Structures are given as structure tokens and as C-alpha cells.
Amino acid sequence: KPIGSADPAALRALGLAHIPEDRHHMGLVLKFEEYENSMLGYHRDVKYGRAGMLDLDAMRKDAIEKIEKYDIRPPNARLKTANFSGGNQQKIVVAREIERDPKALLIGQPTRGVDIGAIEFIHRRIIEMRDAGKAILLVSVELDEIRALSDRILVMFAGHVVGEKTADAGEQTLGLMMAGIAA
Template structure:
């Protein structure tokens, strides 16, 4: 929109429209890209927070170099709300999510899931956390969320492959797994609708839907999600946002990390801002982009409020 005179839209391998940039809008282009009207603004009602589902207290995490990436961080997430963490990439958000999900060890602090501790300073077991109702959509779907050479149905059960519904005695029930994958494909509009296709051959948006379907369909009490729409087309963005709001409205606790400030502001009921490994401010979902931007740049809370 900023630098072109004309713009053409491709959809499903065909050129479907050409417009003069000055005579079109973002909304029209989005509709042409997807083939239907797209809601660019997230529609949601007021949150109805319930009991504490996830509590982080005085958490400190170092990276492989010994550098402190999360510095004495504390916050809570309640059932029925989305808590967004805003910040410029590299300010500790990734390490925070990995620690909560049991992937990275903390130096100190506590994390409580449904009032019971997670062994974040020792050997937290991601599989045990899944069984306790914590689902994790990682920031990097290629290196953490998926095994790209695997077929879609194989990725659709990663981490849950020992659940009874996927087993026949001591062996995997391949037909049951494929049937389950087909149901997820239909529900999440994953394209192409082929559970035997190698995951590397799906688009980024559809790969993201595979991960989301796997985690969301286990009905977790807490969903920890990083960069939910990174590299995703506009139609999939709308779908993912709706699913996150649906989870919130179903009484789930959602912890969201995104470098997209518009996404944080649109989805979050409360916004925590991280800078240099610390929580430097908390705002509600109505906070202005300018106010959050100042906090993300390390401006003190009082200065940002002014």
C-alpha cells in the first residue's frame, strides 16, 4: 500500500484481481486474498476472569551463555482471560515461555499450575505438564512445534502419542490417529485436506493450524502461545484470533506472547510489558500504542503514563 502504484492478488495459484493502489483498501485486498470478507479487527466481549490458573513468582532464567534473560518476573493468569506479553524480541519473552512449558530450566523462582508447583529449577517434564492441562504453542513451529518430514497425521499427535485414544495395546493405532487428524483438518480448515501429506508441503499458515489444532483440541486449562500468527496469511490470522477468543470465553487461561503490538492490543485483556528481562508495566487492553511503545523502549512507568 505504501510504495506501489498497482497491486495484483493471487489466490490458490491464480491471479484473481488487479487494482490501482490508490483506489483500493486493505479490507478489499484482504477479502480478495481469502475469497471472503475478513474481520481485521478482533471482535470480543468483556472478559470474565475466574480462579488463578497460572502463577509466576520471582522467576529468574539465564540463557546458555549465562546471561540473565528473565529477571525476577512475577504475574498471574486467571481462567477466562488472555494476558499478553508485549516487548521487542529478545527481551526475555521466549525464555519465559520455554521455562513455563518445561523446556528451559530456571535459576530461581516458582511457577504454580492450578495451585500446584512446576519444578522449573529442576527437571520439569513437558509431558507431565500436558497431562496437568498446560498446552504450549511454541514460537518457532519449524524447530520446536513440528517435524517437517513427518506426515500431517503424525504431527497431529506429537506429545500426545501415548494417550489411550491413539493406542491399540502397546502399539500406535494408525487408523485411529488418521481419523482424528481428518477431524482436526476439517474443524481447523487445514488445506490441503490430506492427512498423508508431508508437513513441509503445507503453507506456513496451515502448519500453524496443525500445531494449534493439536494443542487446543486437548481442552487444556492453560494455553501458553508464542507468536501465534508469525508468517501466517490474513485469513488464517482471523481464524487463529477467533479460536483464542473462543478458548478465553470457554474459561481457559491464555498467556500470549507476540511481537505484533496490534495483535497484543486486540486480543489481550491485560498487557504485561517486558524490557531487559523484567516486567516494566501492566496495562489493560485499551492501552494506547504509544504508551506501550514507550514501555517497550524502557521508559519508566510513570513517564509512560504521562
């Protein structure tokens, strides 16, 4: 179904979730507390209130559940998001989007600037979604990450797809394609 220039709320209603590549500028409001970021973009959901009135207790309860499930540290829903490490900030975004049980997930640079423990955790969550039959579009400059998480790899160069390979394609082959040389 063509979605054109639908607004974010309409895209969410269609079952699309998005983990942006720049968590600080597009995924979080660093001055907000963790529980506020945990529901960012979903504030109109009846789960969080009615008639324009937010239910802060429900928001905090939901955030605490995500903190426990995603091992977000420190486990404090009232802490300003700026005070979390990069990996835990990313987990806040990942938890918010994955826990909505989307049909499709658009992910940009999911592990950029995060520690190895957070990388493994995020990769496991993405694989769980894939195994559950969700559509995932992963955009990453990390070739190892793409090969580990993808069934199919489309390589683009200068705005055009230069080829499609499976995840077992060799680094040399993919590297040539990334340089614009069809392999």
C-alpha cells in the same frame, strides 16, 4: 501449584498446552505426515493406542476431524507436513494443542509468517478459548495482536516487568514501556 522443571508429558497432564513461536523447529516434524504431527507429544494417549502399539487408523481419523474443523488445506492427512503452507502448518499446531482442551495455553508468536486468513482463524480460536475461561499467556511482538487478544498486557524490558495495562492502552504508552520507560 509450582511445576518446577516438569517434563512436557507432566505439564500436559496438568492441563498446559503450548503453541511454540517456531513451528518448524519446536512444533512440527516437517518430514512427518500431517496425521503424525497432529498427535505429536500426545502419542501415549490411550486414544491413539495401547501397550506401546499405535493405532494408525485412530490417529488418521482424529487428524481428519481436525483438518475439517480447522480448514487445513490441502485436506490430506497423509501429506508430508513440509508440503503445507506456513498458515496451514500453524493451524496443525494450533489444532493439536487446542483440541486437547487445556486449562492453560502458552502461545508464542501465534501468527508469525502466516497469511491474513489464517491470522483471523487463529485469533478466533484464541478468543473462543479465552471466552471459555481458559488461561492464556500470549507472547508476541505484534502490538496490534496483543491489544486485540488480551485483557491485560504486561510489558517487559530487559527481563523485567515495567508495567501492566489493559488492552485499551494507547500505542504510545505501550511503546514507551517497551523501551523501558514506565508510563
